[in-house]
Amino acid sequence: MSRSFAQLARTAENQKSSIAVSKEPLNKPPLEIYTLGNEVLRQSGHHISKVDCSIRDLAKDMLRSMYSAKGIGLAAPQVGIEKRIIVIDLDIENPATPPVVIINPKIISSSASIETYEEGCLSIPGVYLDVIRPSSIKLSFRDEMGRPKKMNADGLMSRCIQHEIDHLNGVLFVDRVNDKNELKKALQENGFNAKDVQTPPVNTE
Numbered sequence: 001m002s003r004s005f006a007q008l009a010r011t012a013e014n015q016k017s018s019i020a021v022s023k024e025p026l027n028k029p030p031l032e033i034y035t036l037g038n039e040v041l042r043q044s045g046h047h048i049s050k051v052d053c054s055i056r057d058l059a060k061d062m063l064r065s066m067y068s069a070k071g072i073g074l075a076a077p078q079v080g081i082e083k084r085i086i087v088i089d090l091d092i093e094n095p096a097t098p099p100v101v102i103i104n105p106k107i108i109s110s111s112a113s114i115e116t117y118e119e120g121c122l123s124i125p126g127v128y129l130d131v132i133r134p135s136s137i138k139l140s141f142r143d144e145m146g147r148p149k150k151m152n153a154d155g156l157m158s159r160c161i162q163h164e165i166d167h168l169n170g171v172l173f174v175d176r177v178n179d180k181n182e183l184k185k186a187l188q189e190n191g192f193n194a195k196d197v198q199t200p201p202v203n204t205e
């Protein structure tokens, strides 16, 4: 009896491997997104050794907070949680598109070709500036069920993953902006302090 119950529970668990939540914005999102100047953004996320319900609940709370802020990507350090988990949804207007949960990501390889693209960040609202990054990446990670996955990403997905992995290492996109005059201006106009920008490490994953 207990065995079959356990089996049933396992089957149910496997079936709900999607962690989709409503994409409707909430007046009171579950998690607060910290902004530039807050030290938590400079903390690195720790490896997640076990992907369990608490991690899936965290992913759901992160998604609801991300949708409420109209963002397409969010990393745990942005909500003050030092764990290597990212949520991404490039299609936030479409309820049918499932989000992507990326746990313990590792970039296996990056393309030699690079691309300039205007980035923004929920932790630096109002600031949109050009950043140069590799065009495409090859990535290994675990999904929300703890399953090992590999992914080739290009375009916006590649850009978004690289931006979010930076967050897991305490790096922000403004650290990577080359045009320092534009950067200073944009930060000032949006009430941020240029002193909170850092020099990024040469190599981050």
Ligand SMILES: [Zn+2]
Binding pocket: 120, 121, 122, 123, 163, 164, 167
């Ligand atoms: Zn960001």
